[in-house]
Amino acid sequence: MPSTSKTEYDPAKRVLSVWFVASGKRYDFEEVPAETYKRLSVGVCQRPLFQRPHSQSLPLSPRS
Template sequence: MPSNLIRRADYDPQTRKLSIWLVTTQNRYDYENVPPETYEAFRRVFSKGRFFHRHIRDRFRYHVTPLG
């Protein structure tokens, strides 16, 4: 998953939680209630950062976990 913005992304279909690690921070962002269709679309797109900004970032409640 090469991206200038997103270092890693994991999705748990049971909890519908999408976890995103950004290249620019030492945090993990856990987005709640992300539909499986949204995650599948995210996986398929070429520009992960653009999709993240347009369809995920300001659309779902999230929690930040500092990792560093």
């Protein structure tokens, strides 16, 4: 699983921003419910976000 260096969440826009260690790039996941972010931030997710089946993935827009 990729290592992340930082995450931020904008509840008004429902955007989760994740910075990856290896590339240093930021990726924005759109339409993320606040509950999903809360669960990620406390490590309660049953499956890591980046290992879910494609049908369960979140909309993604890479940022540099």
